[in-house]
Amino acid sequence: MYNPSDVGKKGSVFGLPYNLEESKLVLLPVHLDVTVSYGQGTSKAPDIILSESSQLDLSLPSIHRPWELKMAMYDRIVNAGQNEIHRGRATNVIKDLEAGKEPDIEQVDFINEFCHLTHEKIEALAGSFLDLGKIVGIVGGDHSSPLGLMRALGKKGEYGILQIDAHMDLRETYEHFRYSHASIMHNALKEQAVTSLTQVGIRDFCEEEENYIANSEKPISVFYDEDIFKKTLSGVNWQTQVNAIVEHLPQNVYISFDMDGLDPSLCPHTGTPVAGGLQFNEAIYLIEQVVRSGRKIIGFDVCETGAKPWDANVAVRIIYRIATFAGVSNSLLTFK
Secondary structure: OOOOOOOOOOOOHHHOOOOOOOOOEEEEEEOOOOOOOOOOOHHHHHHHHHHHHOOOOOOOOOEEOHHHOOEEEOOOOOOHHHHHHHHHHHHHHHHHHHOOOOOOHHHHHHHHHHHHHHHHHHHHHHHHHHHOOOEEEEEEOOOOOOHHHHHHHHOOOOEEEEEEOOEOOOOOOEOOEOOOHHHHHHHHOOOOOEEEEEEEEEOEOOHHHHHHHHHOOOOEEEEEHHHHHHHHHOOOOHHHHHHHHHOOOOOEEEEEEEHHHEOHHHOOOOOOOOOOOEOHHHHHHHHHHHHHOOOEEEEEEEEOOOOOHHHHHHHHHHHHHHHHHHHHHOOOOEEO
């Protein structure tokens, strides 16, 4: 008999005793950070997150017996050696660009092809679990990691994306990389099944991205971090602001959570930290209200976790809360 108050099982996500076959929710670790443009190390985050997760206490104030959602993490998908080889190539490309030189296009092509094949592999794997009726979440890795899952979900039906992030990630390419972490939402919106994008916490963006939003055929709603702060100063509480955010979401919602969407004190080693951002409980409240509104979380990712215990400690709690909220929205758990 499983005792949720006992010591967690080391090497098993959240210390839970479940395997992939019996689990209703599967986490896919994506050890990928080939195209990172600032801080490195997010490819190591899934392993640290797994290690940190077993010390989590499992009870929650809002969900009844959350540990009854059977969850497990898949084995490594991205070969560590291949990630490092292509990361080295990307580093050389970026150095050339920063020095005002033309990059080696052959190296760029190698990188783009590796990322393409990686996303195809993840799409096939995620699709196999979705076909079994399981909820699938991505544990990154940089923010390019979830594209395969997004594509796999698109074969099941339409959905909108709720993105918590410091960045828009709407560049067509960045540093010549088609699958850059800075292009994930541009690539996602190419998918016919993705009907809308709602961004929260944005505070670093470029003119190309502003123009993309202005000319997008699909609705893109941006809730800038600065505007959130100003409204709060003017007496508009977070509950009211969250209600406005949730109104932009369709029935089926994919949550894409970049850790740099949070205050950097919570994720100091994330790939591209930016001053400002949401507090932990603000982010959790937003996701909870998505579920309480009657909407369904069909999948999610948590990416850009720094490869340090504190960053992983926070990410573990973000992942656990999103996973259990997804459980509630899929009638596998209940609110208290």
